[in-house]
Amino acid sequence: MPWGVALVGAAYAVFLRLRGGGVDSNALYVSAALIAGAEAAYVALQARAPAADSRTRWDAPARVVAVAFAALLGGGIVLVASGATGGGLAVEAIGVAAAVISVAAVVLVGARTRDAP
Amino acid sequence: MTRALSPKLVAYVALAGVGLVAALALRLQELVVLALPFAVVPAVALVLARRPSVDIHLELERARALEGDELEVVVGIEAASGADRLEVLLEVPRGLEVAGGDNPTALHLRDGETRDVRIDLRCARWGGYRVGRVLLRARDRFDLVAWEWAADVRLPLKVYPREEFLRELLQPAETQVFSGNHVARQKGEGIEFVDLRQFAHGDRVRRVNWRASARRGELWVNEQHAERNADVILFVDTFTEASDGSGSTLDLALRAAASLTARYLQQKDRVGFVTFGGMMNWMLPGTGTTQLYRLVDSLIDTQIIFNYAWRDLNVLPRRTLPPKALVIALTPLLDDRAAGALLDLRNRGFDLILVELAPQPYMAEPRGAAATLGRRIWELKREALRGRFREAGVPLAVWDDERGLATGLEEVSQFRRRARVAVA
Incomplete structure (x- = not known):
């Protein structure tokens, strides 16, 4: 499944390089579709026990929709922010730092919440 | 966890x-x-993501059931700290089946919430079970982290073999000294008329046969057969069994043993049992409802344990096989050791009846000429073994698909009526 998402992302990157020009405002839709597709694919692939109540039954579809909306919103904010700034070395440095911090934060939180067996 | x-x-x-x-x-x-x-x-x-804290308890509708019965199991879940998605799987022992309800099932639990998961179990096979190992998996909201653990809240469940229809029971050749429902050979207090004799001092007046006395001019009294009980020993061959997915000869043996036990105890006989095989087990003869439960509880723990050791009757305590006992052997006649022990039993003078639990329904049909020939030779050997028992005066009933247990026992009764068993 991750390979499929990565390939779609790569194809979109190729499209962006060939297209040239300014920032593509459709990226937030592509982003929402990608994360929704990934969530839906994992829901479909995972062996799940039958739900005993309606909340559990609708939990997965609701999550797919919620994640897609959140991606739309988050993507929108990032696009607006990128449009507002003028770019330059400082912004690139901040971008590099944000990327490193994001990945490090995920790894750290994962390690901290690990329970003893 | x-x-x-x-x-x-x-x-x-x-x-x-x-x-x-x-x-x-x-x-x-x-x-x-x-x-x-x-x-x-x-x-x-x-x-x-947060670690769930869940307490599990179990309720069984009843602790005893009959083969084929359905009973409800309630898995109670009490969440001190809830879970977005909790998957619950009740481990069902082999011999029990899920008849209703979802197993596994998933539910959402809030903090402090209590929920019950109801599962119907069908008791497919007799036996002693411990039901209640519950496997749990809690997932976070995004299915990225899962906690897994098992809760052991097992409760005992005893599934008794279902009873077979029996029209009439086999009468023992010899009776014991206590009163019961069998007409004894000996004369004594009873109902069945046996003979006339001259009045003797101490005879009750109500026993005087007035018609015979008037004809002979002196007092004559009736004599009756005494009514006594019997000792019945169920001898279960557990050396080996023939089985497929649907059942086995051991199932038949246990079903027959449970049915015979209940029926003989109803008529005040003393009943005991011996499981003769890889692992020996026995219970001394006794009577009453307590003995019924004791016997059936012991019977359902019976299993086939493979063993090369050659065993004979000397390993059994002397009191397990009381003199003049009626021994009903339940055997598939697949192991020479059991056949040898039964012939030995007959040679020692026991009133032995053989119920052959036919293994053929549990065997695959032979394919090819060699397999067919092999099956025929095997059948001939079995017939020769049956002949040895018949020569020894042992009546033999076959319980298979065509003939039920009642039919087999009726054949034995007929055999015993026509050709009395020689008692050594």
């Missing part, structure tokens, strides 16, 4: 990392937008 991170978490983190690096390398801000959800979802999930 063990915590496991799902492969989805690894994939999302990897996709986020690749996306962000690619965004930097290619100077494409759009890729940041693409990668952002894959980074944010794991981060939010890990921050919100």
